[in-house]
Amino acid sequence: MKVLVTGAKGMLGSDLCPVFAEKHQVVATDLEEMDVRDPQVISAVFEQTQPDLVLHLAAMTNVDGCQGMTDQTFLTNAIGTKNLALACQNAHACMVYISTGSVFDGTKNEPYTEFDTPHPRSEYSKAKYQGELLVRELLKEHYIVRAGWMFGGGERDKKFVGKIINLAAQGKKLQVVDDKFGSPTYTVDMARGILKLVETGWYGTYHMANEGCCSRFEYAQKIVELVGIPNHLLEPISSDAFSLPAPRPRMEGIRDYLLHLMGLDWMRSWEEALEDYIKNRLLKEQS
Ligand SMILES: NC(=O)c1ccc[n+]([C@@H]2O[C@H](COP(=O)([O-])OP(=O)(O)OC[C@H]3O[C@@H](n4cnc5c(N)ncnc54)[C@H](OP(=O)(O)O)[C@@H]3O)[C@@H](O)[C@H]2O)c1
Known part of the structure; x- marks a missing residue:
């Protein structure tokens, strides 16, 4: 297949493109090559590349x-x-839209499944959810894949895992909230999961996170343990102590219920995936 990727230079894109390139012809684009806000640019890129599949990762x-x-x-x-989605409709291409577990309001006490009703609270999540509705409305052949708290990217990791390691390595005491919960999701596992999913032809909306759910504090504890930094540097704290512009759901954990029901249980536990990422990739790249 000819696979057109948006947001290819981002954290997920940089791990997903090489995985897809093992089996398919990948055309990687980012803001510079194809601004998704511009229908004319999209039209020109589609004309030139004639994609069979579009993996839409680009987002603010x-x-x-x-x-x-x-x-x-x-x-x-x-x-x-x-x-x-309109360009895919026109080109008869299938679309994979990456969405987020934060489309839910977080009031549930356990991870959300695909059968729960979204109720996004932040502007980011509201816009991502509207993206889901538009994909469903415009395209029959689509997959919407909701991810959990993503980690990956290796050397360029500036997100949660990278930040915790850098700050802890400087010997800084870190306060991490223990009342927000989510499902860590390794980008490479997700890329491999999406690759298998698109081969099924079983269109629809799926949750795709590594198995399990933890608080931000438990996540940070596991990170420093794997790097071998003393975990007394971490202090649990309530999110009430931090005032952030965007509301964060208490529960952002998601369960891959549809994959499970359909016999497509591919995702390993988040602890196993995190260990693989930190020990076999991040630390090796840094040494
Ligand atoms: N990170 C997470 O924990 C997480 C969790 C759930 C779902 N997701 C979703 O997963 C997808 C990938 O996330 P990520 O963490 O890899 O994000 P990322 O690292 O921020 O990458 C997103 C990419 O999209 C590009 N982009 C922004 N605006 C664009 C535009 N108008 N046209 C074309 N490209 C544009 C960005 O370019 P610039 O850097 O130049 O702006 C960036 O390279 C997103 O759709 C996100 O909503 C992420």
């Missing part, structure tokens, strides 16, 4: 940044998705 992903930029957030995350 800074949740707090999005909170003060509602128009730009909806233009990129919702309308940008609509632009791509």
Whole structure:
């Protein structure tokens, strides 16, 4: 297949493109090559590349940044998705849209399944959810894949795992919230999962996170344990102590219930995936 990827230089994209390139012809694009807000540019890229499958990863992903930029957030995350869905409709291409477990409001006491009803609270999550609705409305042949708290990217990891390691390595005491819960998701596992999913032809909406759920504090504890940094540097703290622009759901954990019901249980536990990422990749790349 000819696979067109948006947001290819991002954390997920940089791990997903090599995985897809093992089996398919990949055309990797990012903001520079194809701004998803611009239907004319999309049309020209589709004409040139004639994709069979579009993996739509591009988005504004800074949740707090999005909170003060509602128009730009909806233009990129919702309308940008609509632009791509229309182009896929026109080109008879299948689309994979990466969404988020934060489309739920977080009031549930356990991880969300695909059968729970979304109720997004932040501008980022609202726009991502509108993107889901537009994909469903415009395309029959689509997969919507909701991810949990993603980690990956290796050397360039500036997100939660990278930040915790850098700060802890400097011997800094870190306060980490223990009242927000989620499902860590390794980008490489997710890329391999999506690769298998698109081979099934079983279109629909799926949760795809590594198995299990933890608090941010438990996640940080596991990270420092794997790196071999003393965990007394970590202090659990309530999220009430941090005032952030965007509301964060208490529960962002998701369960891969559909994959399980359909016999497609591919994702290993988050602890196993995190160990693989930190020991076999991050630490090796840094040494
Ligand atoms: N990270 C997570 O924990 C998480 C969890 C659940 C779901 N997701 C979803 O997974 C997808 C990938 O996330 P990620 O963490 O890999 O994000 P990321 O690292 O921020 O990558 C997103 C990429 O999209 C590009 N982009 C932004 N605006 C664009 C536009 N108008 N046109 C084309 N490209 C544009 C960005 O370019 P610039 O850097 O130049 O802006 C960036 O390279 C996103 O759709 C996100 O909503 C992420």
